[in-house]
Structure formats: C-alpha cells, structure tokens
Amino acid sequence: MLFDWYDYDRNVSSFDNFRRQFDRLLSEQGARGPAASTSVPAANIFESPEELTVQLAIPGVPRESLELELTDNVLTITGERKIEVPEGFVARRRERAPTQFRRTFALPHPVNPDRTQAALRDGILTVRIARAEPPKPRQIDVTEG
C-alpha cells in the first residue's frame, strides 16, 4: 500500500496567494511586473571610439545554439532555448518560456568584421566589434598640362 500524505494543492495555492500579495506590494513600490518572456530577447548597444558593443539577455540559451553573422554592417544573432522539466519532476508553475529568436542590428558605424569577439557569460551574450579605421586623407598631386 502506498500512502501519499503530501497535500500539495493547498501549498500551491499558498504560493499563488503569496505571489499576488507580493505583486501588489511590488506595484505599490512602483516596480515593474514580471519580466515578460518574449521570443525577442532584450538588447543593449553601446559605442565607444574604438568599438561597438551589442548585448543580448538570453538566460539559459546554450552556446551551441547561437549563430552570429556579420554581413555588410548588419549583425544577425539567432539562438534557441528549450525548457525541459528535470527528469522525474512535474511542473507546478511555468513562467519561463522557451524561445527561438533572431535579432538583426544595423550597425551605426562601419566596422571591421575581422576583429569581432563574442562571449556568453551569466546568460548575457556580449559581442564586441571593432570600428573600421576612418579612411586616411589622400594627397593628390596636381599635374600640369
């Protein structure tokens, strides 16, 4: 005989109640609600005299799923994350969404695609792209005749 003495339903609703209370508390303090899980990850773009930096917030997206392409000053990043319930577990709440994304960035300055670095750390992809050196002024001799 197997007795299951664990009364989870009541506990789940206490999670929910608390969540509601907590959300209310948050909203009273003027905080934003839960970060929306959309299929388009949030991006930051920075410029310095030397380089452009593009960041994507992609928690849980494995490095192997990422593809970056830089063509004609357009950076394209694609990636995917699946949400897998750990083996032997049952999902009681699912707010994290699986994502499959493609983002393109038209870079605001000419860049040198040969000097690009990409790093995935703590769920943030950071792509650093060197800006192209400005063309040197050329002296043009004036010939007679």
Next chain:
Amino acid sequence: MSTETVAARPVPAMPRVAPPVDVYENRDAVILAVDVPGVVRDNLTIEIEGDELLLTARQGELPKGEALHLGFAPVEFRRAFRVPRGLDSSNVSAALDNGVLRITLPKSDAIRPRRIAVA
C-alpha cells in the same frame, strides 16, 4: 573643528523586476528555476526567514561607452515565496548556470510519500 558627517553616497536605486519562475516537484524535492541574466554569485542572496524565501539578485554593470540603445538596464531581480509546510528550509541548495538560478528545497521526511508494510 567641525564635525561634519559625510554621508555615504547611497547606492542608486535599481529598477526592480520580478523574474519569471518555474516550479518543479517530485517526491523528494521542489525546485525553483529562475531567469536572472547578468547576475554573478556574489550579487545574489537567498534569505529564508520563517516560511518566507526571499530572492534578491543584482545585475552587473553595463559595458563602457555611450548607450545607443538600452533594452535592459541593470535591474534588481526580487521575488519572494511562501515556503510550503513540509519543505526542509534548512537544507536548501542553489546553483547558478548561464543566467538561470536553480533553488532546490528538499521535502522533509514527514511529508515524503512512504511505503507502509501491512503486516
């Protein structure tokens, strides 16, 4: 001599965001999976007081340079949970991997399903 007190400059308030959470359960434990991109271990605290579990996590600083577009400024992730009765809050473990935090709360022996042999 004047005894002017120079107050420490307050840490600028970060916007607070409640991160999305999944809850998984099996007969031995409950797992909370939380998306906290940009958070390193040192900027993460999990406090358990009574039956409340409070998660606070701060994102790191932005790269240098002028921001042309800011889709995510540094935020403070914050979310609280009522720990259901029957979870062993003294044995909580947590792991951070690629921006995803996993908090494991084992069930106390009292509520684990058990087999009872009928004599």
